[in-house]
Amino acid sequence: MKINKTLGMLAALAALGAPAALHAQDSEAMARAKEKLSAYTAKPEFVAPGEPFDIRQCAAGKKMLSIPNNSSNPFLKGIIDRMKVVGEEIGLEVVEWENQGQPSQWVQGFDYAIRDGFDVIDLISGISPDTVEPQITAANEAGIKVMTSHFYDPSFEPNPLLSSSLPIGFNEIGRILANWTAVNTDGKGKIAVIVSREVPPTIPLMDGFTEELAANCPDCEIVTEINVGVAEWGTKIQPSVQSALQANPEIDVVIPIYDSMSQFVVPALRLTGTLGQVKVATFNGTPFVLDFIQQGAVSMDIGESLDWIAYATVDGHMRDLCGLEVPAKLEVPFYIFDESNAADAGTPAKFDTGYGDAYIAGFRGLWGLE
The missing domain is CATH 3.40.50.2300 (Response regulator)
Incomplete structure (x- = not known):
C-alpha cells in the first residue's frame, strides 16, 4: 500500500513538473531561433572570393x-x-x-x-x-x-x-525560413509551403527547413506542400494556394520558397480575404517582392x-x-528584409539597393x- 501511494505521489509530481520542463525547452528553442536570425539582420560585408587578378x-x-x-x-x-x-x-x-x-x-x-x-x-x-x-x-x-x-x-x-x-547555401536558406517562422508565430506556425521539386536546389532547401523546424519549432506544422513545376507557376500556384487556404483556414504562414512565386500567391491571399493576415516569407530579394513588403502583402524576403x-x-x-x-x-551574403527595413531598398525597390555598396x-x- 505504501509503495503504491509513493508511486502515485511521484507520478503527480512528475506531471506537475512536465509543463515547466516543456516550457523551458520551448524557450531554449525560441532563443536559438532568434540568435540564428540575428546573423542576417546586419548590413552585409564584402568577402573576397579569391586572390586579385587582372x-x-x-x-x-x-x-x-x-x-x-x-x-x-x-x-x-x-x-x-x-x-x-x-x-x-x-x-x-x-x-x-x-x-x-x-x-x-x-x-x-x-x-x-x-x-x-x-x-x-x-x-x-x-x-x-x-x-x-x-x-x-x-x-x-x-x-x-x-x-x-x-x-x-x-x-x-x-x-x-x-x-x-x-x-x-540553399540548405542555409531553408534554416533561415524555419527560424523566422518559429519566431514570428510564437513557435506555433501552421504552414503552407510552395515548392518546385523538379529544381534540384529545392531538396537541400526543404531539408534545412524541416530539420530546423524540428529543432527550434517542434509545434510548427507543415499543413500542406504545394509542388508546382517552374513552367506552370503562372497557371497553378494561385488556384492551388486559394484551395489550400479554403480547405485549411488554420494556415497562418505561406512560404513560396522562391520569391518570384509571390506574384501568384498575393492574388490568392487577396481573393480569400487573408491578405495581411497570413504571413508570407520567401527568398531571393526580387524588387517587386520588396515592394510587396512595403505594401504589407509579404512579411519577409531573404534578399541577395x-x-x-x-x-x-x-x-x-x-x-x-x-x-x-x-x-x-x-x-x-543573405540579408533579411521586413517591414523595418524594406524601404531601404528604394520605393519602388531596386535590384542593388539596401545592401550597402x-x-x-x-x-x-x-x-x-x-
Whole structure:
C-alpha cells in the first residue's frame, strides 16, 4: 500500500513538473531561433572570393551566353542584366538566351552558343546539367566551358561534365525560413509551403527547413506542400494556394520558397480575404517582392543583391576561363528584409539597393579596376 501511494505521489509530481520542463525547452528553442536570425539582420560585408587578378586581360574579346531556366523569372533576368553591365566594363560580351522554360529551348541555346563561337555557357539557377548532358558534351568538344551559377547547394557533387560551379547555401536558406517562422508565430506556425521539386536546389532547401523546424519549432506544422513545376507557376500556384487556404483556414504562414512565386500567391491571399493576415516569407530579394513588403502583402524576403550576384558570377566564371582557382561558392551574403527595413531598398525597390555598396569597391579593387 505504501509503495503504491509513493508511486502515485511521484507520478503527480512528475506531471506537475512536465509543463515547466516543456516550457523551458520551448524557450531554449525560441532563443536559438532568434540568435540564428540575428546573423542576417546586419548590413552585409564584402568577402573576397579569391586572390586579385587582372579581369580585363582575362575577359577581353570573350563571350558568355547565360541560359536561365525561364526568362519570365524577374530574379534571373535581373542578374543577367547586371552581368551585361559588368561585362561591358571588363570587355566581356554577355548575352541572354531567352526562353520560356522548355528543355527544347535550352537545347537550342547550346546550338546557338556553338554556332556563334561563345567561350562560356552559364546555366543560371534552375537548369539541371543532367538534363542537357549531350549538349554539354558537344559544347565541351567545341571548346566552350559550361558552368553553373546559383544552382547547386555546396553539399551537391556537380555534374562532371561541367568546367566549374558556383553554388549557394540553399540548405542555409531553408534554416533561415524555419527560424523566422518559429519566431514570428510564437513557435506555433501552421504552414503552407510552395515548392518546385523538379529544381534540384529545392531538396537541400526543404531539408534545412524541416530539420530546423524540428529543432527550434517542434509545434510548427507543415499543413500542406504545394509542388508546382517552374513552367506552370503562372497557371497553378494561385488556384492551388486559394484551395489550400479554403480547405485549411488554420494556415497562418505561406512560404513560396522562391520569391518570384509571390506574384501568384498575393492574388490568392487577396481573393480569400487573408491578405495581411497570413504571413508570407520567401527568398531571393526580387524588387517587386520588396515592394510587396512595403505594401504589407509579404512579411519577409531573404534578399541577395542581384548586382552582387552578377559581380560574383562574372568573377568566378572569369577565374575559371583564365585558369585560376574557382571559389567554392558564390560569396554573396543573405540579408533579411521586413517591414523595418524594406524601404531601404528604394520605393519602388531596386535590384542593388539596401545592401550597402561594399561589394562594388571590393570587386573593383580585386580586379585591378581602381
